[in-house]
Amino acid sequence: MFRYILRRLIQAALVLVGVSVITFLLSYALPADPARMIAGRSATPETVEKIRHELGLDRPLPVQYFNYAWGLLHGDMGRSYVQKTEVTTLLKSRLPATIQLAVAGILFELILALPLGIIAALRKGKLTDQLTMVFAFFGVSAPQFALGLILLYFFGYRLSLVPLGGYGTLKHIILPGLTIGITGAGWYARVMRSSMLEVLSQQYIRTAKAKGVSKWAVVTKHALRNAILPIIAMIGLDIGIFMSGVVVVESVFAWPGIGQMAWQAIQLVDIPVIMGVVTVAAVAIVIGNLLADLVYPFLDPRIEYR
Amino acid sequence: MGSGRFLTRERKLALARFFRNWPAVFGLTVIVAIVFTALFAPMLAPYDPEEQFFDGLSLTGMPLPPNDTYLLGTDLLGRDLLSRIIYGARVSLVIGVVANGVALLIGILLGTIAGYFQGRLGLVIMRFTDLMMAFPALLLAIALAAILRPSMWIVAMVIAMVNWVQIARVVYSQVLSLRRRDFIQAATALGARTGRILFRHIMPHLIPTVVVWGTLGIATTVLLEATLSYLGVGVQPPTPSWGGIINESQSYFIDAPWLIIFPGLAILLMSLSFNLVGDALRDAIDPERSGSNV
Numbered sequence: 193m194f195r196y197i198l199r200r201l202i203q204a205a206l207v208l209v210g211v212s213v214i215t216f217l218l219s220y221a222l223p224a225d226p227a228r229m230i231a232g233r234s235a236t237p238e239t240v241e242k243i244r245h246e247l248g249l250d251r252p253l254p255v256q257y258f259n260y261a262w263g264l265l266h267g268d269m270g271r272s273y274v275q276k277t278e279v280t281t282l283l284k285s286r287l288p289a290t291i292q293l294a295v296a297g298i299l300f301e302l303i304l305a306l307p308l309g310i311i312a313a314l315r316k317g318k319l320t321d322q323l324t325m326v327f328a329f330f331g332v333s334a335p336q337f338a339l340g341l342i343l344l345y346f347f348g349y350r351l352s353l354v355p356l357g358g359y360g361t362l363k364h365i366i367l368p369g370l371t372i373g374i375t376g377a378g379w380y381a382r383v384m385r386s387s388m389l390e391v392l393s394q395q396y397i398r399t400a401k402a403k404g405v406s407k408w409a410v411v412t413k414h415a416l417r418n419a420i421l422p423i424i425a426m427i428g429l430d431i432g433i434f435m436s437g438v439v440v441v442e443s444v445f446a447w448p449g450i451g452q453m454a455w456q457a458i459q460l461v462d463i464p465v466i467m468g469v470v471t472v473a474a475v476a477i478v479i480g481n482l483l484a485d486l487v488y489p490f491l492d493p494r495i496e497y498r
Numbered sequence: 499m500g501s502g503r504f505l506t507r508e509r510k511l512a513l514a515r516f517f518r519n520w521p522a523v524f525g526l527t528v529i530v531a532i533v534f535t536a537l538f539a540p541m542l543a544p545y546d547p548e549e550q551f552f553d554g555l556s557l558t559g560m561p562l563p564p565n566d567t568y569l570l571g572t573d574l575l576g577r578d579l580l581s582r583i584i585y586g587a588r589v590s591l592v593i594g595v596v597a598n599g600v601a602l603l604i605g606i607l608l609g610t611i612a613g614y615f616q617g618r619l620g621l622v623i624m625r626f627t628d629l630m631m632a633f634p635a636l637l638l639a640i641a642l643a644a645i646l647r648p649s650m651w652i653v654a655m656v657i658a659m660v661n662w663v664q665i666a667r668v669v670y671s672q673v674l675s676l677r678r679r680d681f682i683q684a685a686t687a688l689g690a691r692t693g694r695i696l697f698r699h700i701m702p703h704l705i706p707t708v709v710v711w712g713t714l715g716i717a718t719t720v721l722l723e724a725t726l727s728y729l730g731v732g733v734q735p736p737t738p739s740w741g742g743i744i745n746e747s748q749s750y751f752i753d754a755p756w757l758i759i760f761p762g763l764a765i766l767l768m769s770l771s772f773n774l775v776g777d778a779l780r781d782a783i784d785p786e787r788s789g790s791n792v
Binding site: 203206207208210211214218222322325326329330332333334335336337338339341342344345349432435436437438439440443444451454455458459461466469470473474477478481 | 521631721744751
């Protein structure tokens with residue numbers, strides 16, 4: 193067990209090193225000159241050279257990378273070219289909003305998906321099962337931005353139930369959360385269905401049924417506990433999917449998180465900020481995967497870990 | 499491979515299973531309709547998609563809601579929305595096929611190499627896919643597309659660069675298990691060259707997987723392309739694309755919701771259809787796994 197955890201931790205650390213190398217190389221390969229961007233259009237070539245030297249951009253590539261990695265390890269991601277603020281400060285001010293959105297999104301996904309998956313499993317092969325799964329595909333196939341705007345139109349404008357975007361109260365989070373929920377619930381529902389089917393086919397469920405336990409109790413008390421295990425692991429993997437969609441959802445709902453920040457930075461070619469957000473997102477994804485792997489053996493002692 | 503051998507008994511049964519699945523038949527019908535629309539767009543569209551009609555705007559300069567002349571209404575410049583959506587099918591389909599084709603090619607190539615040769619090269623390739631899995635794909639695609647000056651082909655390449663990873667992993671695990679099978683061992687023992695084993699013995703077994711992932715991949719690609727165009731870093735105006743139409747009109751979503759709803763439905767319908775067909779193909783090819791997947 194200990195060796196398994198240690199091995200997964202080392203793997204995760206290696207992936208993060210790789211991520212930092214690729215992010216660095218990508219930023220280096222971009223057709224944009226940081227020194228000129230900081231200096232501004234009217235700067236003389238001498239000023240640009242001076243800034244280039246101060247940033248260490250005139251040193252060999254490996255040296256630049258080690259400076260970058262050294263900074264990263266100490267929580268230093270450089271300064272925004274545009275706002276001249278530390279990237280870490282910017283990230284810290286934006287992260288709470290994104291984390292709130294992630295929690296709300298995952299909650300909505302579970303609320304929608306678990307009942308759907310269970311119903312589909314119980315009615316396997318029937319029309320209800322097929323309709324539920326088609327519905328799950330509807331969500332997965334919907335473009336988040338259009339869904340978000342349409343939800344805003346109906347619930348924000350027509351029915352005036354929620355504000356038209358923005359941040360602050362519980363009401364603000366409903367639509368962005370729901371948008372993520374609807375588009376993500378499909379995968380959870382499918383996993384829930386197949387996991388439930390697998391559990392329901394096992395001997396101990398037959399025993400419970402034979403004992404005369406009601407169908408409802410068999411499902412909620414006996415089957416659900418085991419069937420939900422893959423869902424818990426999936427939440428870890430879902431962080432990656434969430435991080436990918438965060439730019440779109442945040443820009444539709446004017447949600448002041450790191451996705452919106454990334455989008456603004458991309459438009460201004462503010463490279464340190466883009467790199468910062470990519471790094472934070474990658475760290476979140478790696479931690480999510482790691483949790484999914486580590487949590488599983490604890491939840492299900494039958495699994496062998498190596 | 500002759501057509502007689504291509505439609506084996508097994509594959510005929512799989513086809514039969516596929517056509518018994520009504521969501522799949524629905525999806526296939528929609529796909530055929532979309533391909534037809536894209537091919538014959540000039541004949542099907544009631545108007546020129548780029549023509550700005552004088553009577554296409556209200557007296558106050560606002561776009562018109564759906565009416566008898568403009569069946570789905572007009573956009574902010576007084577252009578016919580239906581015609582723009584019909585032409586938009588072309589962009590979606592071309593990028594879907596090209597981007598996904600390139601992703602498949604890279605994925606199959608790297609997956610096969612890693613699975614068949616294993617060793618250090620295989621290890622490097624698979625660790626690299628691990629790395630790619632840790633990147634926020636869409637964020638990366640947006641940043642690349644924005645900074646590389648968007649065009650249709652750049653968008654397709656960016657999508658391919660993000661999407662090959664999963665295919666490589668699936669192909670890898672398949673090749674890994676194929677390699678241990680008796681008929682490959684036999685071919686190796688008989689002295690068949692590596693190239694021959696790869697192309698004559700391994701590749702044909704990958705066809706079902708490639709068909710399934712090729713189909714499911716188009717669903718993802720269509721969504722990705724629409725998202726990039728929505729953010730304004732995809733296909734550039736005046737070329738009509740579904741995501742682009744929503745990008746142009748999003749600040750008017752309260753006054754002109756039809757400009758969001760109809761292109762949104764088009765994207766949904768296309769992506770949904772490829773998902774339904776791909777999923778049914780997967781079940782048809784491997785009935786054991788029916789419904790169990792992610």
